[in-house]
Amino acid sequence: MKKIPVGILGATGSVGQRFIELIANHPWFEITALAASDRSTGKSYREAVNWLMPTPLPPAIGRMQLQPCVANLPCAWVFSALDSSVAGAIEGDFAKAGYIVHSNASSHRMHPEVPLLVPEVNGEHLELLKRQSFGKGKIIANPNCSVIGLVLALKPLLDAFGIEAINVVTMQAISGAGYPGVASLDIIDNVIPLIKGEEEKIESEPYKILGRYVSGRIEPSTFKISAQCNRVPVNDGHMECVSVKLRNKAPAKDLIAAWRNFSSIPQHLNLPTAPLHPSHYHEEDNFPQPKLHRQLDKGMAVSIGRLRECALFDYKFTILSHNTIRGAAGGALLNAELMARQGDYGCH
Numbered sequence: 001m002k003k004i005p006v007g008i009l010g011a012t013g014s015v016g017q018r019f020i021e022l023i024a025n026h027p028w029f030e031i032t033a034l035a036a037s038d039r040s041t042g043k044s045y046r047e048a049v050n051w052l053m054p055t056p057l058p059p060a061i062g063r064m065q066l067q068p069c070v071a072n073l074p075c076a077w078v079f080s081a082l083d084s085s086v087a088g089a090i091e092g093d094f095a096k097a098g099y100i101v102h103s104n105a106s107s108h109r110m111h112p113e114v115p116l117l118v119p120e121v122n123g124e125h126l127e128l129l130k131r132q133s134f135g136k137g138k139i140i141a142n143p144n145c146s147v148i149g150l151v152l153a154l155k156p157l158l159d160a161f162g163i164e165a166i167n168v169v170t171m172q173a174i175s176g177a178g179y180p181g182v183a184s185l186d187i188i189d190n191v192i193p194l195i196k197g198e199e200e201k202i203e204s205e206p207y208k209i210l211g212r213y214v215s216g217r218i219e220p221s222t223f224k225i226s227a228q229c230n231r232v233p234v235n236d237g238h239m240e241c242v243s244v245k246l247r248n249k250a251p252a253k254d255l256i257a258a259w260r261n262f263s264s265i266p267q268h269l270n271l272p273t274a275p276l277h278p279s280h281y282h283e284e285d286n287f288p289q290p291k292l293h294r295q296l297d298k299g300m301a302v303s304i305g306r307l308r309e310c311a312l313f314d315y316k317f318t319i320l321s322h323n324t325i326r327g328a329a330g331g332a333l334l335n336a337e338l339m340a341r342q343g344d345y346g347c348h
Helices: 014-023 059-063 084-096 119-131 145-161 198-202 205-209 252-261 325-342
Strands: 004-009 029-036 066-068 077-080 100-103 138-141 163-172 212-214 217-219 224-231 238-246 279-282 302-309 315-321
Touching (some): 004 014, 014 325, 084 100, 100 325, 119 205, 138 325, 145 238, 145 325, 252 279
Parallel strands (some): 077 100, 163 224, 279 302
Antiparallel strands (some): 163 238, 238 315, 302 315
């Protein structure tokens, strides 16, 4: 296929950099525009950025001139790494101007016409694009970084056994706060039991993601969710301790089989960024761990372990996902790959 020209909004931030790292050599997309705040406009990308990725900055990207986040960029699709405080209006302007907007911000996630997409979980929600009313363009939202790992672990259980209630406690990496993020004197030798707005997102977004597409709208799921969120001194990788009450009781081996056998549209279509296996179950008693497993399957899979009976619900287990790859840039890129491959949503 001919490469789709794409732009990156908020290109100098940590998520914007991750977009560049993942797209620079992508077989389907070509970066033709980089946009950032007014203080960086007009500079070369190399001059403006504090490059944080573990891979070298591609020379051609470094030479590109940064442009303002205005809807006249030389591209067809944009990946937005903008902060939620400014993303809503800017992304809306791009959609009105005819761009396909892949958003990583929270601004449009709960809009009834916007797919809140995790391709392995709710790829059919792209049908909402046919009813969108933002203008000539479209907006597709990437969920909260912790929510993505959570729903990837819950989807096989929901399909096989049904779910009545969930309790989740997160231990979230400092990279989730962006750069420069949390002050070192606050996070070193410490755990911060508050991430503003995070518990509300985890207690609301899964209802939409795990809901059913029916007659042009999403019927939300009805199970109960309770969440507590903590910031911990880990660079990358969000861990979550989950307790679940199933609608239909099942032995532990059936839950493990559901995770290990889980496969969906991205795997069937062999999308470039898709993990080979969306969910990995680890038998070791002390797995998963961020240092060992956050990069598993290109950083795009969820790792699951420590399944055991729960005295309050049915089972409890631990999950881990890479918050800036699967939970941010990689997730949005996979959304774009699914759209590009299916190609029947008026997005070309």
